[in-house]
Amino acid sequence: MRGLLVALECACTLLVAAAQGMPIAPAPGTTVAAKDYLAGAKRVVDAAAQPAAPWNGPRNGPRAQLGKRVAIVAEDLRNGGIVGVVEGVLEAAKVIGWSVKIFDSGGTPDLRLKTLANALASRPDGLIIVGGDARALLPGLRPFAERSIPIVGWHVAAQAGPVPGTPVAMNVATDPLEVARVTALAAIVQSGGHAEVVIFTDSNFRIAQGKADEMAAVVRACSGCTLLEVRDVAISHSQDLMPRTTRALLARYGNRWTYALAVNDIYFDYAAPVLTQAGMPNAAMAMLSAGDGSESAFLRIRTGSFQTGTVAEPLNLHGWQVVDEMNRLFAGGGVTGYVFPVHLVTAGNIAADGGDRLLYDPANGYRDVYRRIWQRP
Template sequence: MHKRFGRGGPALRWGGVALLALQAAGFAGLAHADDAVANAKAAVAKYAGPQTTWEGPTSAPAPAKGMKLVFLSGDEQNDISHLYGQFMKEAGAKLGWDVTVIDGKGSPTRWLSGFNQAIALKPNGIAIFADAASLKDPIAAANKAGITVIGMHAASLPGPQPDLGLFVNIQEDPREIGAAEADWAIADSDGKAKVVVLTHNEYQIAETKSMATRDQIAKCTTCQVVEYANSPASEAAQRMPQLTTSWIQRFGTPLYITSVGDNDFDFAVPVLRTGGLKAADVKLIGADGNRSAYDRIRKGTYQTVTVSEPIELQAYQAVDEFNRAFNKQAPSGFVQPPYLVTPQNVDKEGGDKNNFVPSNGYKEHYLSNWGVK
C-alpha cells in the first residue's frame, strides 16, 4: 500500500492534475478578460463615431392648431433640464404653439407641486423631466382631464409607458448608456479598472442606467466595482465632496467614478483638485452631456467622457410626439442611439457648442415632416 501510494503515486498525480486545472482556469479567466477588453474597445469605437444617419420618422400628421404645452423641468439649475424647456419653446413656436416652463426644483415634492400647477393651466399636453412613478396619481388625473403627458427621461426605458400614464417616454436607452460608461472604463484600463458606480435611484432611469454599468463591469473578470453608491441628485452639492474624499481614502488610485449624470462632478472636481490628485489618478465618467462636462473633457480636468443626450433633438421629438397624440396617432417609435463624447471627438457632433447635436439633419427632417420652415 505504501509503495503503491508513495512518492510519485496518485497523490502527486492528483496534485499535478489540480495544478493543471488551476492553470487552465487562470488562462480561461485571462482569455475571458481579453475578450471583455476587446469587446469594450469595439463598443467605444462604435458609440464615439459620427451620428450622420437619420433613424427618426419620415412623415407626420398635419400640425394641430393653437396647442398649449407645459414643460415641468426637473430642476432649472440642471442645464440639461433647462435646455429642454428652451428648445421645446423653439420647436413649439414653429407650429404656433405656446409652451410654459415650470421649475420642479429637484425634488419629488416640488415635482408634485409643479405638476398640479401645470394641470391648473389646462394645457393640451404636459412634458416632464422628472420621475413619472412619483407622479403617477397626478398624471392619471391629467389623463382623465384629456391632457396628454410625455416623459423626458421620466421612466426606466424609452417608448410608450401606459402603466405610468405616459403617451411616450423620450430618451436614449439607459441600458446602452450604462454599458457605454462601463466599456470606456474597461477599455481605458485594459481590463484593470476599479470602479465606483454612483446613482440617483429616486429616478427609475438612473437605476436602470447604473445597474447596466455595474453589470457590464462584471463581465470583465479582472475589473472590480468597489462600490455601488446611491445618493439623492438634489443633495449632490452637500454630499459629493465627502463621498469623493471617502472613495479616494478607501479605494486608492487609480480609480474610475461613473455617474448617471454629469452634474455630480461639478462638486467632485474641486475636491480632487484641492487634494492634488493628477488627472490620471481619478477618471470621471458621466452621462447627459452637461456643458461643464464638455469643458472638463476638453481641458483634461478629471472627466474623461460623457454619454451625451441630444437635447434639442429630443425637444423637437417631444413636440412631434405631442402632435401625433393630438391627431390620435401612435408614437413614432424613434430612439436616438447614444453618443460617447471623448477627448478625441469633444468638438464634433455639436461639441464645439458644448452640446450633442447629431449631424443627421434632425431639425430639417422634423420641419419638413410638419410642413413648416
C-alpha cells in the same frame, strides 16, 4: 434587468449586440479570454464614438396642430440635461406654433405634485414632463388623463416608449441600458481592463438605478476590474453631498480608486473640485458619465480635467422629438417610439456634432426633417 450578459465571443458579436440593444458582457460563470474581451469592448466603444449617422427617425406624420398651449413640468432646472431638453422644446414649439409655460419642481419631492397641480391649473392642451419618475408622479398625472390631456415625457421611466401603468404616452430617451454598457465598457477600455470603479446613482429614479445596475454588471464581468462600491447620492442634493462623499471615498480607497462612473454628469461638477483640492493629478482619476452631456462635462473633457467621457444625450433633438410626439397625439395618432442611437463623447471626437458649442447636437438635419413633417417654414 433586461438580458444580462451573454457570452462575448468576438468583436462581431459585440457590434451586433450593441446595435440590437442586446447585452455585451459575458454571463456570470462564462470564461472569456481577457484579451478577446478587451478587443471586443474596444470595437463597441469605437462604434459609439463615431460621428452622427444620417437621420434614421420618422420622416412622415401629421402637419402642425397650430395654436396649442403646452405646460412643461421640469424636475430640476439646475440640471443641465433637463435645461437642454427644455430649450429644445422651446425651439421646436416656436417653429410649430405653440405657446409654452414652464413649471420647475426644483428637485424637491414635496413640490412635484404641487407643481403638476399648478401646471393643470394653467389649462394646457398638453403636458410635457422633463425628468422625474412617471410612476412616482402618477397621482398628479391622473387629473390630466381624466381631462384627456396628452402627456409626453423625457427620462421619466427606465425605458423609452409608452410607460405602462401611467398615462404617459411616450418617454423620449436613448436606451438607458445601452448607455450604461457603453459607459462602463469605455472605462474598461481606457484602463486596459484594470479599472477600479465607484459608481454614483440616485435610487429615487428607476432609470438611474437601472443604469447603475447595468454598469455594475459590466464591471463585474471584467476579470481584471474591481467594483469598489455603488454609492447612492440624490441628484437634487449632489451639490451638498458630493464634496464630502468624494473626500470619504478618497480616504477609504486612496489611489486604488481610479474610475468614477455616474448616471449623470452633475455628480462630477462637485467631485472634480475636491480631487483638485486633494492635489490629485488629472491622470490619476478618470470620470465617465452615463447620461446627459452637460456643458461642464464637455469643458472637463476638452481640458483634460478628470472627465474622459460622457454618453451624451442629443438634448436639443430630444426636445424636438418630444414636440413631434405630442403633435401626433394632438392629431389623434400614435407615437413613433423612436430611440436615437447612443453616442460616446471623448477628447477624440468632442469637436464634432456641436462639441464646439459644448453640447451634442447631431449634424443629421433633424430640424429640417421635423419642419417638413409639420409643413412649417
